Amino acid sequence: RKEVEQDPGPFNVPEGATVAFNCTYSNSASQSFFWYRQDCRKEPKLLMSVYSSGNEDGRFTAQLNRASQYISLLIRDSKLSDSATYLCVVNGAGNQFYFGTGTSLTVIP
Amino acid sequence: DAGVIQSPRHEVTEMGQEVTLRCKPISGHDYLFWYRQTMMRGLELLIYFNNNVPIDDSGMPEDRFSAKMPNASFSTLKIQPSEPRDSAVYFCASSFPPDQTQYFGPGTRLLVL
Numbered sequence: 001r002k003e004v005e006q007d008p009g010p011f012n013v014p015e016g017a018t019v020a021f022n023c024t025y026s027n028s029a030s031q032s033f034f035w036y037r038q039d040c041r042k043e044p045k046l047l048m049s050v051y052s053s054g055n056e057d058g059r060f061t062a063q064l065n066r067a068s069q070y071i072s073l074l075i076r077d078s079k080l081s082d083s084a085t086y087l088c089v090v091n092g093a094g095n096q097f098y099f100g101t102g103t104s105l106t107v108i109p
Numbered sequence: 110d111a112g113v114i115q116s117p118r119h120e121v122t123e124m125g126q127e128v129t130l131r132c133k134p135i136s137g138h139d140y141l142f143w144y145r146q147t148m149m150r151g152l153e154l155l156i157y158f159n160n161n162v163p164i165d166d167s168g169m170p171e172d173r174f175s176a177k178m179p180n181a182s183f184s185t186l187k188i189q190p191s192e193p194r195d196s197a198v199y200f201c202a203s204s205f206p207p208d209q210t211q212y213f214g215p216g217t218r219l220l221v222l
Binding site for chain 2: 043
């Protein structure tokens with residue numbers, strides 16, 4: 001079983017829509033969770049960390065469900081500039097981090 | 110700071126040749142990671158260093174791959190001999206605890222013919 005699993009999509013949504021991605025992880029001892037964003041032919045960049053109590057950054061909301069071992073990312077009022085691949089990241093042993101294969105989002109005018 | 114620097118940005122080589130990828134982490138960061146990204150397998154951790162010491166190389170595919178970090182500002186990933194299945198984008202990233210954010214370089218796009 002993979003450490004981190006994501007629905008690859010693609011998700012194609014109209015501008016202004018709300019879209020949500022989920023990601024499941026296998027290691028119940030994981031403590032750190034993140035969402036990264038990767039634009040086409042670019043490097044991944046941190047979008048936001050995911051805290052136990054959930055956290056919000058503008059139009060983006062991240063949540064953690066430890067019981068079911070998944071994290072989610074909600075994007076409200078989608079913009080064209082949100083089009084990218086979103087990578088779920090979970091820590092493992094030591095300082096090792098496992099990346100999901102990514103969920104592709106395209107926001108359509 | 111210039112961020113993580115990788116070279117070359119693109120590499121095209123023939124099967125059997127040696128390939129050397131280079132990385133300069135962000136100054137002051139004491140963790141350095143090498144990743145490989147393909148469409149099929151996504152982003153895979155190959156090896157990571159802490160204070161120039163390799164901590165976990167379990168992701169290195171086979172003996173053809175080797176990585177070194179001779180000092181805090183430089184690391185190399187070497188493939189010898191290269192094979193077509195090594196074609197991928199290779200990323201280097203660095204971080205500095207307690208901030209666990211990994212800062213990625215622009216990557217090296219490797220094509221082995």
